[in-house]
Amino acid sequence: MRKARFIPFAALVMAWTVLGAQIKPGLLWKDDQGHDIHAHGGNIIKVGATFYWYGENTRDLAVPGMEYGAFNGVRCYSSTDFQTWHSEGIVCAPTSSGALSKHLIAYRPKVLHNSATSKYVMILSECCGDATGGVLNTGHLVYALSTTPTGPFVYQKTENPANRNVMDMTVFTDDDGTGYVIYSDGNDGITIDRLSSDYLSVAQRVVHIPSTGMGNCEEGPSMVKVNGRYFLTNSWCSYWNPNQNHYRSAPGISGPWSDNQDGTLGNTDTYKSQGGYILTITGSSGSTRIYMGDRWDCPQNACDLSMSKYVWLPLSFSGSTMSMSWYDTWYLDVQKGTWSAQPTGIDRGNDRLRAATAHENIAAGRSFDIRGKRLAGKCARGIRIISDGWRNLPAME
Numbered sequence: 001m002r003k004a005r006f007i008p009f010a011a012l013v014m015a016w017t018v019l020g021a022q023i024k025p026g027l028l029w030k031d032d033q034g035h036d037i038h039a040h041g042g043n044i045i046k047v048g049a050t051f052y053w054y055g056e057n058t059r060d061l062a063v064p065g066m067e068y069g070a071f072n073g074v075r076c077y078s079s080t081d082f083q084t085w086h087s088e089g090i091v092c093a094p095t096s097s098g099a100l101s102k103h104l105i106a107y108r109p110k111v112l113h114n115s116a117t118s119k120y121v122m123i124l125s126e127c128c129g130d131a132t133g134g135v136l137n138t139g140h141l142v143y144a145l146s147t148t149p150t151g152p153f154v155y156q157k158t159e160n161p162a163n164r165n166v167m168d169m170t171v172f173t174d175d176d177g178t179g180y181v182i183y184s185d186g187n188d189g190i191t192i193d194r195l196s197s198d199y200l201s202v203a204q205r206v207v208h209i210p211s212t213g214m215g216n217c218e219e220g221p222s223m224v225k226v227n228g229r230y231f232l233t234n235s236w237c238s239y240w241n242p243n244q245n246h247y248r249s250a251p252g253i254s255g256p257w258s259d260n261q262d263g264t265l266g267n268t269d270t271y272k273s274q275g276g277y278i279l280t281i282t283g284s285s286g287s288t289r290i291y292m293g294d295r296w297d298c299p300q301n302a303c304d305l306s307m308s309k310y311v312w313l314p315l316s317f318s319g320s321t322m323s324m325s326w327y328d329t330w331y332l333d334v335q336k337g338t339w340s341a342q343p344t345g346i347d348r349g350n351d352r353l354r355a356a357t358a359h360e361n362i363a364a365g366r367s368f369d370i371r372g373k374r375l376a377g378k379c380a381r382g383i384r385i386i387s388d389g390w391r392n393l394p395a396m397e
Contacts, residue, residue: 283337
């Protein structure tokens with residue numbers, strides 16, 4: 001009888017390395033402690049070998065009368081492999097009063113690292129409120145500052161650039177380090193403003209892009225630069241309900257930008273999501289641009305934002321066009337900066353190490369060898385012992 005083959009630990013490590021980060025869009029992902037990740041409407045920066053993911057803390061929203069959800073702080077998660085995320089806790093906490101009051105609505109937090117000042121700048125959109133926190137009739141930008149990526153971020157100022165109504169907001173850093181804030185201008189078009197050299201205020205209006213279509217209302221902006229060309233993506237305005245995101249492209253950040261869309265992304269509801277940031281992962285073999293979208297849990301506007309999901313998908317570019325397709329699972333190699341719809345394997349003569357099979361079996365605690373044969377006895381127990389230490393590998397499931 002043919003003996004079952006035991007997978008040595010080194011082979012398990014190799015299988016994980018080859019597979020890369022496994023991303024499953026449309027799910028409520030877990031951190032390395034098994035808790036739901038709460039980081040919506042945010043962004044990711046990389047410092048050294050570590051990724052830092054910031055977003056709205058949608059856990060335990062409990063201020064009565066706050067239609068959109070009161071400011072509940074900003075959470076941060078860190079990862080070195082883009083697969084396993086560790087909670088760094090609340091890095092910008094709500095206060096009892098003032099600009100970051102829990103009675104106001106502050107949302108879509110974004111963090112920029114300023115290489116000139118060596119500081120970390122958080123920018124949020126803020127609006128609305130109640131009698132306790134005060135009412136802001138128009139939207140503002142709020143700035144907070146930290147000396148480390150994990151905070152604490154301390155409030156600096158509130159700004160209403162050119163007396164505009166700042167709503168959904170994102171940030172973008174150009175190749176020369178110039179920072180920009182991009183926002184829905186009263187839902188009546190998109191405005192791009194250049195930030196000051198320390199990123200703590202708006203220095204200059206770059207361009208306002210009028211909206212055409214869907215009630216002349218756009219929100220959910222994000223921007224990326226590919227091969228010297230700028231791409232601006234947005235959703236239309238349909239409250240919490242998803243619609244088809246669209247994009248414009250231009251040779252410069254000041255344009256010329258079309259008043260209307262240049263193309264659409266995904267299907268008719270952008271796979272039930274809304275965008276807000278595009279992350280670029282650059283490695284030894286290229287760059288992958290990732291659409292970071294949120295699937296808001298708000299059916300018929302009966303919101304439970306704590307149950308909102310994450311929709312991250314790879315973007316494709318060709319000249320002045322971009323596109324996005326759905327994948328139930330896709331794989332990111334953060335070292336190479338490449339992605340694949342299928343896991344890669346290693347060819348060893350007549351044997352083929354199936355990295356995907358190895359990873360999924362280990363993660364599920366199943367006892368299989370590299371050819372999918374079920375193991376028994378001591379071999380199976382050995383695999384189970386090793387798998388206990390790998391239980392958190394599919395952190396995005």
